[in-house]
Amino acid sequence: MDSLTQIVLGAAVGEAVLGRKIGNRAMLYGAIAGTIPDLDIIASFFTNTVSALEIHRGFTHSIFFSVVFAPVFAWLVTRYDKHKSIKDWSWLFFWTFITHPILDAHTTWGTQLFWPFDLRLAFKTIFVIDPLYTLPFLVFLIMALLQHRSSNKRRKYNRLGLLVSTLYLALTFVSKGIAYNMFENALEEQGLVYNELETKPAPFNTILWCANVETDSHYLIGYYSFFDSQPITFIPYPKHHEYLGDLIHSEKIQRMIAISKGWYTITKKEGDLYFNDLRFGLLSIQPEAKNFVFSYLIAVAKDGDVSLIEAPKGSREGKKLLIDLWQRVKGN
Structure with a gap:
């Protein structure tokens, strides 16, 4: 998905994991972590077109990357942030890392979630930019951001954003199924x-x-x-x-x-x-x-x-x- 969508998703996941303990910093770090898997695009500056395409949404979009690098980034953050729990930070980075490729798996390009195995998941149910997915999600995130970190409304708005966006993703599978049947019938007719x-x-x-x-x-x-x-x-x-x-x-x-x-x-x-x-x-x-x-x-x-x-x-x-x-x- 596009960068804005991944930032919103990462911020919402960061808030869900650690918002009550560290407040807005959870959204901030979640938003940053939500963009990290897409840094594989840097490869296009150092290699040929074919290799860059193979690398894109590969290693950095895998379960392996999420598991191995979550504690690495957690350790780095504890070097300067006042919240020193590596366990908490690892949990935040893991969930923001793993939800990124899971969302990307719904697009046409897909992701190599099970890297190093040569298996690309591509459900092809949503375009890489879809305002109906992103904008309601963003509105709920902003509403949560405006609340105090201990407020029940803050958790409610953030959860609603995650719920509405997830339900929309589920509906895209229904839409795809209906469209597939229509194409299949048209070809037969x-x-x-x-x-x-x-x-x-x-x-x-x-x-x-x-x-x-x-x-x-x-x-x-x-x-x-x-x-x-x-x-x-x-x-x-x-x-x-x-x-x-x-x-x-x-x-x-x-x-x-x-x-x-x-x-x-x-x-x-x-x-x-x-x-x-x-x-x-x-x-x-x-x-x-x-x-x-x-x-x-x-x-x-x-x-x-x-x-x-x-x-x-x-x-x-x-x-x-x-x-x-x-x-x-x-x-x-």
């Missing part, structure tokens, strides 16, 4: 033969859902809103895996295929090849759209070394997507 079907929420909401459908030669992308009155339309995107040629044997290409879980297309543009990660869809929901959210230029050096460079995104594309999403959420 249209006589479309497919190998696999995956669903995920469209950006910023859980009313509009997107389906990725794999066939032998194409991927189909379709959208469904709970306010739709017309049949679902599926747009085909050729796989064109054959464009890779001998590059298919490249180590980095194989690693990218593994990262994308096999959901990728290859496109040609002005003589260059691009690797498109299909899991995150496009920067437009228009039928003619071809601008994938994550697209990587495949660059081959003279010595044969392969590198992948993420294609830049335009600010206009983002603004246009927001307008299109608002219209599409209201139904087709």
Whole structure:
């Protein structure tokens, strides 16, 4: 999830664990701890694109990290904070660390919660930024913050924030199940033969859902809103895996295929090849759209070394997507 959401979650968890003993400092340290797992993004400055993608939401988003580093950070804090209980601080850091990847596991990218095992949990029930999850949570947190640390209202507001946000997460599974059935029925009614079907929420909401459908030669992308009155339309995107040629044997290409879980297309543009990660869809929901959210230029050096460079995104594309999403959420 986005940084603000993880800060709010971390602060609320910190308050629940240690708020009565140390007051607002529990929220402060919880908020800081809630962002620590995302420091793995620093790897992008020191390594290549493929390695950075493999590292992201890996080790720092694992149970192992939460268990091992909670007492380490607890010890560091006791060096200067007047509250000297390593046990209390370890408990705060453990719960703020572990709730971070558990929340991230609900997104499309997912987390390697069981690192070092190569198993990424990705429930794909919530977009990385969802105001309906974050804003009510933030309001309850602020209401709790304004109360005295011994106040019953403080604990009540904080618990309500945790409860409401958790219930919303639970509802996203229900929404996903309904959307999945609608896509499945639409494919059957249209006589479309497919190998696999995956669903995920469209950006910023859980009313509009997107389906990725794999066939032998194409991927189909379709959208469904709970306010739709017309049949679902599926747009085909050729796989064109054959464009890779001998590059298919490249180590980095194989690693990218593994990262994308096999959901990728290859496109040609002005003589260059691009690797498109299909899991995150496009920067437009228009039928003619071809601008994938994550697209990587495949660059081959003279010595044969392969590198992948993420294609830049335009600010206009983002603004246009927001307008299109608002219209599409209201139904087709």
